C-alpha cells in the first residue's frame with residue numbers, strides 16, 4: 001500500500017480512524033500536527049512558556065518530549081526516581097540515554113534521598129503505592145516548576161488513557177472526578193502550576209509507532225506497583241469498539257470536552273477544595289510552603305506519617 005500523503009513511499013502505519021496510511025516521514029508530519037492541534041485547540045501553552053516535561057522512561061513521555069523539542073518549545077525533562085528496586089534504575093537509564101542523545105540533562109528527583117521511596121512509604125503507612133505516588137509526584141511537579149521557573153508541567157497521557165479514565169468515571173458516575181478530568185488544569189495562586197496533557201488527541205498505537213519509527217528506546221515493562229487492572233479493562237473494551245467503529249475514541253472524548261457538555265465543569269473547577277483538604281483558596285503549607293487547601297500539604301502529612309511509622313518500628317526493634 002502506498003502512503004496516502006506523498007503517494008510515493010510505501011505506507012508503514014495504517015490509521016483506519018483517519019482513513020489514512022502513511023510512510024514514516026509523512027506519519028511524523030501527521031503525528032506532530034495532531035499534537036500541535038491538541039495544544040492549539042485547548043490553548044495548553046504557547047512558545048513563550050517554559051515547559052517541564054515529566055518523563056518516566058516509558059514511550060508516551062519520551063515521545064512527548066521529542067515532539068515538543070522538535071516543535072521548538074523550551075523544555076526540560078523531569079525524572080522522579082520512585083525508589084522501586086530494579087524498575088526505577090532501568091527507567092532512569094532510558095531517560096538519561098534519550099536526554100543525552102538530544103544534548104539534554106534531565107532534572108532528577110530521587111525519592112530515596114527525599115526520605116520517601118514509594119514501596120517503603122506504602123508499607124509504613126499501609127496505603128496503596130499508587131495513591132502515595134500521585135501525592136508525591138504532584139508535590140514535586142509544583143516544587144520543581146517553581147524552583148526552575150517553569151510555567152507549565154506536561155505529562156504523556158494519551159487518548160487511550162484519557163478515554164479509559166472517562167469511561168470508568170462515567171460507569172461509576174464519579175461526578176467529582178469527571179469535573180476534574182481535563183487535559184488543561186490552570187495555574188492557581190500559591191504555586192499550583194498549570195498542568196497539561198498535549199498527547200490527548202493521539203492514541204497509544206500512534207504514540208508507540210512514532211517512538212518506534214523515531215528509534216526512541218524506552219522501558220517496555222509496566223511499573224510493578226501497578227494494580228490498576230480496571231483501567232486495562234476499560235482500554236480493552238474501548239479497543240474492541242474502536243476496531244469495529246474506527247474514530248469512536250476521539251469522538252467520545254471530544255464530545256466530553258465540548259464546553260456545552262453539562263457533565264463537564266470549567267477546568268478551574270478542578271481546584272474546588274474537597275472534603276479532605278478543607279475549604280478556601282490555595283494557601284502556603286505551614287511546614288514547607290507548598291500549595292495546599294489545608295493547614296499543611298498532603299505531602300508533609302504523608303512524610304510525617306512515614307516518619308512516625310519508622311520510629312515506631314525502630315522502637316519495637318530495639319525493645
Ligand code: SF4
Nearest residue numbers: 129130133223225226
Ligand atoms: S503504577 Fe502506581 S506506583 Fe507505579 S508509577 Fe504508576 S502511579 Fe506510581
Ligand SMILES: [Zn+2]
Nearest residue numbers: 003006023026
Ligand atoms: Zn509519505
Ligand SMILES: [Zn+2]
Nearest residue numbers: 285288297300
Ligand atoms: Zn508541606
